[in-house]
Amino acid sequence: MATDARRENVSWIGGIRRAGLAPAVGTSLVVLLLLWLSVNLAKTPSDFASVALEGLTLGLVYGLIALGYSLVYGILELINFAHGDVFMLGSWASFAFAAHQLNLGADSSGFTVIWGLALTLLVAMAFCGLLNVTIERLAYRPLRNAPRLAPLITAIGMSFILQDIGLNRLGPAPVSVPNILPTGAVFTIGGNEYRWSSLIVALTTFPILFVLIWLVQRTRQGKAMRATAQDQEAAAMMGINVNRTISFTFLIAGALAGVAGLLYALYSTNIRYDQGFQLGLIAFTAAVLGGIGNLPGAVFGAILIGLIQQFNEGLSWHAPSSQWTQSIVFAILILILVFRPEGLLGERTPEGG
Amino acid sequence: MDDKQRRQANVVLKVLLVAVVAYISWPLALLVIVLFGANYLDPYIPERASPARRAIIPTIILIVVITYPFYNASLADMRLFGAYPDVNTAVIMGVYVIMAIGLNIVVGYAGLLDLGYVAFYAMGAYTCAWFASVQFANHNIHFGDVGVSSTTPGIHINIWVLLLIAGILTAFIGILIGLPTLRLRGDYLAIVTLGFGEILPQVANNGDSLGGFNVTNGPNGITPIDAPGIFGTSFQTGSGAFFTGPRLYFWFVLILVIITVFCSLRLRDSRLGRAWIAIREDETAAAAMGIPLMRTKTWAYATGAFFGGVAGAYFASFKSSTFPNDFNFNISAFILSMVILGGMGNVWGVMFGAAFLAYLNQEGLANIGHSLNQTFGTHLEVPLYQFGIYGAIIVLVMLIRPEGLIPSARRRAEFHEGVQDTPLYDTQHG
Numbered sequence: 001m002a003t004d005a006r007r008e009n010v011s012w013i014g015g016i017r018r019a020g021l022a023p024a025v026g027t028s029l030v031v032l033l034l035l036w037l038s039v040n041l042a043k044t045p046s047d048f049a050s051v052a053l054e055g056l057t058l059g060l061v062y063g064l065i066a067l068g069y070s071l072v073y074g075i076l077e078l079i080n081f082a083h084g085d086v087f088m089l090g091s092w093a094s095f096a097f098a099a100h101q102l103n104l105g106a107d108s109s110g111f112t113v114i115w116g117l118a119l120t121l122l123v124a125m126a127f128c129g130l131l132n133v134t135i136e137r138l139a140y141r142p143l144r145n146a147p148r149l150a151p152l153i154t155a156i157g158m159s160f161i162l163q164d165i166g167l168n169r170l171g172p173a174p175v176s177v178p179n180i181l182p183t184g185a186v187f188t189i190g191g192n193e194y195r196w197s198s199l200i201v202a203l204t205t206f207p208i209l210f211v212l213i214w215l216v217q218r219t220r221q222g223k224a225m226r227a228t229a230q231d232q233e234a235a236a237m238m239g240i241n242v243n244r245t246i247s248f249t250f251l252i253a254g255a256l257a258g259v260a261g262l263l264y265a266l267y268s269t270n271i272r273y274d275q276g277f278q279l280g281l282i283a284f285t286a287a288v289l290g291g292i293g294n295l296p297g298a299v300f301g302a303i304l305i306g307l308i309q310q311f312n313e314g315l316s317w318h319a320p321s322s323q324w325t326q327s328i329v330f331a332i333l334i335l336i337l338v339f340r341p342e343g344l345l346g347e348r349t350p351e352g353g
Numbered sequence: 354m355d356d357k358q359r360r361q362a363n364v365v366l367k368v369l370l371v372a373v374v375a376y377i378s379w380p381l382a383l384l385v386i387v388l389f390g391a392n393y394l395d396p397y398i399p400e401r402a403s404p405a406r407r408a409i410i411p412t413i414i415l416i417v418v419i420t421y422p423f424y425n426a427s428l429a430d431m432r433l434f435g436a437y438p439d440v441n442t443a444v445i446m447g448v449y450v451i452m453a454i455g456l457n458i459v460v461g462y463a464g465l466l467d468l469g470y471v472a473f474y475a476m477g478a479y480t481c482a483w484f485a486s487v488q489f490a491n492h493n494i495h496f497g498d499v500g501v502s503s504t505t506p507g508i509h510i511n512i513w514v515l516l517l518i519a520g521i522l523t524a525f526i527g528i529l530i531g532l533p534t535l536r537l538r539g540d541y542l543a544i545v546t547l548g549f550g551e552i553l554p555q556v557a558n559n560g561d562s563l564g565g566f567n568v569t570n571g572p573n574g575i576t577p578i579d580a581p582g583i584f585g586t587s588f589q590t591g592s593g594a595f596f597t598g599p600r601l602y603f604w605f606v607l608i609l610v611i612i613t614v615f616c617s618l619r620l621r622d623s624r625l626g627r628a629w630i631a632i633r634e635d636e637t638a639a640a641a642m643g644i645p646l647m648r649t650k651t652w653a654y655a656t657g658a659f660f661g662g663v664a665g666a667y668f669a670s671f672k673s674s675t676f677p678n679d680f681n682f683n684i685s686a687f688i689l690s691m692v693i694l695g696g697m698g699n700v701w702g703v704m705f706g707a708a709f710l711a712y713l714n715q716e717g718l719a720n721i722g723h724s725l726n727q728t729f730g731t732h733l734e735v736p737l738y739q740f741g742i743y744g745a746i747i748v749l750v751m752l753i754r755p756e757g758l759i760p761s762a763r764r765r766a767e768f769h770e771g772v773q774d775t776p777l778y779d780t781q782h783g
Contacts, residue, residue, distance in 0.1 A: 077540075078540075079540050079543075079544065139748055139752070142752055143751065143752070146751075146755065147767065148539050148540065149464075149466050149539055149540070149543075150751055150755055151751075152466065152539075152540050152543060153466070153689070153693060153747060153751055154747065154748050154751040154752070156468075156686055156689070156744075156747060157690075157743075157744040157745070157746070157747030157748035157751065158744065158748060159744070160686065160740045160741060160743055160744025160747070161741050161744035161745055161748065162744075163740065163741075163744075164738055164739075164740050164741025164742075164744065165741065167737065167740075167741075168737065168738070168741075277682070281547075281551070284544070288544075323555075323558070323559050324555070324559065326551060326552075326555055327551075327552045327555045327556065330548035330549075330551050330552050331548075331552065333544065333545070333548050334534070334545050334548045334549070337534075337537060337541050337544065337545050338533045338534060338536075338537070338545070341537070341541065
């Protein structure tokens with residue numbers, strides 16, 4: 001009898017879910033959010049617009065990191081915990097290269113800045129890409145056939161090591177980066193400036209995203225990646241070098257983290273040894289929100305998260321403000337994983353991934 | 354390598370280990386020899402040997418540990434590691450042992466990766482802080498408190514009662530967190546627990562004006578917190594030269610550790626514990642055998658949380674303070690690396706891992722850095738590398754010996770032969 005009652009209890013919980021509690025809660029949350037946004041829009045339209053633009057810019061930077069999580073998850077089903085710290089080291093590498101090797105600063109002339117930053121971009125991409133490949137080779141490949149949680153735990157360990165390297169390079173305090181990009185306003189909305197640096201950051205990410213989509217959808221290497229993601233064994237039988245494909249995926253993911261590292265350093269003008277952990281988790285949330293493993297989804301989710309973060313910190317009417325940002329992002333992560341683990345754009349699969 | 358060769362290699366390794374430990378410090382080597390000897394003698398002691406005979410070695414070890422505060426200062430320094438740990442450090446080691454054993458129930462027994470264990474520790478610490486400090490100064494409630502003047506405002510409840518309350522409250526939080534999330538597959542569960550582990554400290558940090566109430570006193574934390582007491586003697590002051598404060602803290606944390614170990618071992622062998630291990634090994638088969646997955650997993654969560662809460666409460670009372678900054682992700686990963694280093698699933702291994710890492714964190718790393726700098730004339734700041742070192746420990750253990758230093762035989766077999774760990778439940782249809 002007792003067991004029956006308990007079983008009923010379980011199916012009772014399942015019952016409400018089937019009856020539509022989750023969609024109801026989700027819908028009402030979204031409606032409340034929209035209501036809050038429209039009141040804010042009505043009260044301070046110019047603030048709203050500039051906050052939205054900043055959110056979009058930030059979201060694009062998050063998107064570059066989120067893509068790295070999504071790429072690796074798609075191919076190995078591994079949450080690459082160390083990815084955020086690769087991004088942090090990308091920030092460090094580009095800062096060290098641009099400020100100390102090239103001596104770029106706020107007073108550098110336009111021409112020097114363009115060439116210097118292009119060079120820094122390449123250096124950061126190469127550095128992070130190779131770092132990521134090395135991590136995969138040393139820490140994840142030997143565990144390819146181990147129980148699922150083994151590589152995840154290793155990734156956490158890797159993340160600690162990288163963060164410690166960052167701590168040794170950058171020190172415990174935030175390091176400020178010189179304003180290399182022009183800080184003047186492109187245009188102003190009701191007294192709020194939209195700065196050139198934000199525009200440049202946004203404009204840099206678009207071509208990179210298109211190249212990535214082309215790479216995955218149209219090239220032989222991309223085809224190999226998609227095949228390996230679908231079924232490693234079958235891909236190997238078709239003559240695809242699985243190990244090399246996985247290495248290539250890590251290279252791409254790392255290079256994207258490098259781009260994000262440079263752009264974030266330029267955009268926020270200060271870097272910290274633990275930024276990788278925080279932004280990494282935010283970007284991971286973005287990847288989950290869009291549907292992990294789904295590349296356009298990652299960018300979409302990242303823009304949403306960027307907007308949410310900026311709305312939260314920038315709006316004036318009943319905004320929880322920045323001290324709650326992390327909690328809000330994690331609450332979104334938990335709600336999405338519990339109620340819609342396939343994400344907003346993901347497909348429903350038996351594993352929910 | 355056949356069985357005989359493996360046994361020989363094992364003996365050689367143990368002799369080497371004893372030699373290394375003897376080089377560091379001979380009393381420690383003696384202890385290691387006793388432990389290894391006990392391990393070897395174990396099969397030769399007949400099943401029906403009298404309890405007295407079976408209890409000889411545990412009793413020796415217990416006496417060595419209980420009398421530790423009397424002789425630790427007179428022990429010669431270890432090579433490389435410097436002085437033996439101070440009694441206060443030993444208390445902290447004990448607290449971490451309790452937390453690691455609690456996490457071991459979740460990770461080691463039930464195979465659920467929990468990256469937010471620090472949330473339970475925080476919950477326990479804040480429970481203790483609320484009910485044994487001047488935080489709620491407009492109340493004046495005293496219940497069995499020791500060493501607190503009855504005119505002191507705030508709620509002051511006996512710490513031993515509070516430990517129980519903290520444990521139960523934390524277990525309840527564990528159930529609340531577990532119910533919606535435990536349906537998730539391994540790595541998703543890990544992320545969700547990580548999320549909770551990050552949210553709770555932020556709530557504590559922003560909790561100085563939650564809807565107008567000062568609940569947690571924000572970043573300034575709650576301090577001071579009452580000390581525990583026994584027979585009218587507060588641990589803060591102690592009583593005489595024999596019952597000093599640190600010694601009392603040490604002996605009582607030992608009692609808590611023994612209770613925790615006892616519960617953990619009994620739970621492992623109980624019906625519930627066998628169900629946890631079955632779920633860890635093969636969820637589908639376990640469900641087919643009639644094990645209710647959700648309920649069993651939730652119990653694992655609640656039990657692990659209980660010990661985390663008790664340890665957190667005792668620690669808060671020992672430190673006499675609790676700050677939101679004490680509860681970041683690093684602590685979760687730190688406790689996790691204790692479990693991994695020692696050997697997931699094996700209580701003795703986990704105890705060793707916890708005691709060793711807590712010691713390294715508290716004194717060991719600084720001492721090692723000091724002796725390295727003296728020997729080689731370098732200027733290394735070893736504590737600066739501490740989280741890199743823990744990271745390296747996690748990675749190396751997972752790569753070289755994923756079952757940990759002192760594994761349970763069962764867990765080792767899983768890591769080397771692989772297990773069926775495809776999930777039974779898909780994540781949306783609970």
